[in-house]
Amino acid sequence: MENFHLVHDNGVYKLKKENAQRASKIIKTNKTEAIKTARDFVQSQGGGSLKIHKNKGGFQEERTYPRANDPKQSKG
Numbered sequence: 001m002e003n004f005h006l007v008h009d010n011g012v013y014k015l016k017k018e019n020a021q022r023a024s025k026i027i028k029t030n031k032t033e034a035i036k037t038a039r040d041f042v043q044s045q046g047g048g049s050l051k052i053h054k055n056k057g058g059f060q061e062e063r064t065y066p067r068a069n070d071p072k073q074s075k076g
Contacts, residue, residue, distance in 0.1 A: 001047070002045060002049070003018035003049045004050050005018065006035065006050060006051070008031070012027060013028075013029070013038075014026055015038045015041060024041065043066065050065065
């Protein structure tokens with residue numbers, strides 16, 4: 001499964017494939033719309049994990065697309 005990161009940088013959102021040097025997509029909109037655009041992009045790539053970062057750094061949440069690929073819940 002491919003991993004993508006959505007990060008806020010200098011007023012825009014950048015969607016980067018894990019370990020990539022360049023952004024796969026630069027999104028010039030609010031965070032809600034950036035997440036929707038990132039979701040659509042990840043799904044168009046055959047699915048994967050979308051790791052959403054907080055605007056001021058740090059990790060916010062992880063989403064898996066399609067949902068059927070989401071790992072089973074574990075305790076802890």
